[in-house]
Amino acid sequence: MTDKTPPLHACDDFDPNSVHVDEARKRILDTLNTVSGIEQLAVRQCLSRVLAEDIHSTIDVPSHINSAMDGYALQGDDIPADGTASLDIIGRAMAGAPFPGSVATGQCVRIMTGAKMPQGADTVIMQENVTVEGERIIIGSGHKAGQNVRQAGEDLATGECVFSAGKLITPADLGMLASMGIAEVRVQRRVRVAFFSTGDELRSVGQPLGDGQIYDSNRYTLHGMLTRLGVELLDMGVIADRRDDIENAFQSAAQIADVLITSGGVSVGEADFVKETLEKIGEVNFWKIAMKPGRPLAVGRIGQCQFFGLPGNPVSAMVTFYQFVQPALQRLSGQAVPPPLLLKARTTSKLKKAPGRIDYQRGWLETDDRGELVVQSTGQQGSGMLSSMGKANCFIVLPLESKGIEAGSVVTVQPFAGLI
Numbered sequence: 001m002t003d004k005t006p007p008l009h010a011c012d013d014f015d016p017n018s019v020h021v022d023e024a025r026k027r028i029l030d031t032l033n034t035v036s037g038i039e040q041l042a043v044r045q046c047l048s049r050v051l052a053e054d055i056h057s058t059i060d061v062p063s064h065i066n067s068a069m070d071g072y073a074l075q076g077d078d079i080p081a082d083g084t085a086s087l088d089i090i091g092r093a094m095a096g097a098p099f100p101g102s103v104a105t106g107q108c109v110r111i112m113t114g115a116k117m118p119q120g121a122d123t124v125i126m127q128e129n130v131t132v133e134g135e136r137i138i139i140g141s142g143h144k145a146g147q148n149v150r151q152a153g154e155d156l157a158t159g160e161c162v163f164s165a166g167k168l169i170t171p172a173d174l175g176m177l178a179s180m181g182i183a184e185v186r187v188q189r190r191v192r193v194a195f196f197s198t199g200d201e202l203r204s205v206g207q208p209l210g211d212g213q214i215y216d217s218n219r220y221t222l223h224g225m226l227t228r229l230g231v232e233l234l235d236m237g238v239i240a241d242r243r244d245d246i247e248n249a250f251q252s253a254a255q256i257a258d259v260l261i262t263s264g265g266v267s268v269g270e271a272d273f274v275k276e277t278l279e280k281i282g283e284v285n286f287w288k289i290a291m292k293p294g295r296p297l298a299v300g301r302i303g304q305c306q307f308f309g310l311p312g313n314p315v316s317a318m319v320t321f322y323q324f325v326q327p328a329l330q331r332l333s334g335q336a337v338p339p340p341l342l343l344k345a346r347t348t349s350k351l352k353k354a355p356g357r358i359d360y361q362r363g364w365l366e367t368d369d370r371g372e373l374v375v376q377s378t379g380q381q382g383s384g385m386l387s388s389m390g391k392a393n394c395f396i397v398l399p400l401e402s403k404g405i406e407a408g409s410v411v412t413v414q415p416f417a418g419l420i
Contacts, residue, residue, distance in 0.1 A: 018290035034334040037189035048230040049187040055163040060153035069148040073121035074108040076145025124148035188334040194257035196236035198264040218263040254302040264312030292357040293383035294320040313383035345373035351405040362392035
């Protein structure tokens with residue numbers, strides 16, 4: 001039978017001038033370096049900031065050999081090979097209040113979790129595994145010498161490089177810095193990001209809507225996505241679809257920001273002046289991506305200011321932000337930029353698609369009753385349907401050449417964890 005499938009160039013979704021997603025991401029990152037400027041901050045102020053220096057431990061953590069359990073500290077040689085043994089309790093060791101003496105053969109010390117191990121003892125028997133008879137304990141066989149003891153420097157050793165420059169500081173990192181007694185660290189300054197929407201039809205929340213007007217949702221989603229990345233925000237509001245207004249906004253943003261992000265005005269309509277303005281006062285790297293949603297994406301520079309012109313459709317704006325803008329901001333902030341986290345899952349939905357572009361459909365990823373990853377579509381996938389993002393926890397990434405996917409097939413998914 002003759003294959004009547006039209007060649008790729010005959011498909012509506014194919015544009016030979018579009019840049020592949022991976023190539024676009026690479027081209028963006030290859031042009032970016034960490035912004036200049038370093039701040040020294042108290043540890044409590046450093047959450048979600050990026051380290052500007054390597055951190056070495058100046059002490060052992062823990063600083064002393066200590067008990068990992070509540071129980072009794074003793075010499076491992078006193079553990080019987082079989083039967084039981086009786087040991088004298090000669091004192092107590094508490095966290096912060098060590099036992100001052102030494103443990104000899106046939107003796108033990110009552111010890112609490114975190115307490116310094118007494119001299120002469122090398123093993124802790126859990127309190128649940130002993131029988132107390134007055135000032136003596138009875139222990140059985142089956143224990144091992146050295147058990148339930150944390151060694152000095154077991155977590156961190158003096159001189160060890162704990163964090164490297166470029167590390168995004170997490171809550172656990174704050175605790176580790178504190179455990180080393182470090183009060184302040186040097187971090188990269190925040191990336192300054194200016195953003196605005198374009199469109200005569202847009203109104204800000206709180207304003208009345210006229211005929212044919214809509215509320216500007218993109219600035220709110222952008223604000224949320226940028227806030228989670230910890231950048232310094234400069235919200236420039238809504239700019240009218242007029243060449244002079246857009247050019248003035250571009251010039252103003254380029255003077256104060258490291259990055260300018262716009263939404264809308266990057267298509268080929270009569271009132272779409274963003275790409276035209278970028279060509280006039282800056283440079284365009286590329287502006288069409290072989291992806292759906294989000295083909296019109298203007299990427300370039302205005303002087304030293306990196307520029308991203310996102311599509312006006314809400315879903316398109318979010319998809320292009322996560323695929324291109326977020327990794328760019330990570331690079332500018334000094335972070336290492338990992339490749340996208342992609343997993344395999346079985347789809348329970350039939351997925352429609354035409355070949356010619358990579359498709360980022362919105363889905364809900366979960367485990368089924370067999371513990372396997374499965375994903376289902378969130379429903380209608382129009383680029384103006386922001387609810388499809390709100391109902392989703394992942395992108396279902398369908399390759400450029402795909403002609404649709406049958407239910408039960410294995411697909412690639414990109415979880416929102418780490419994105420949203």
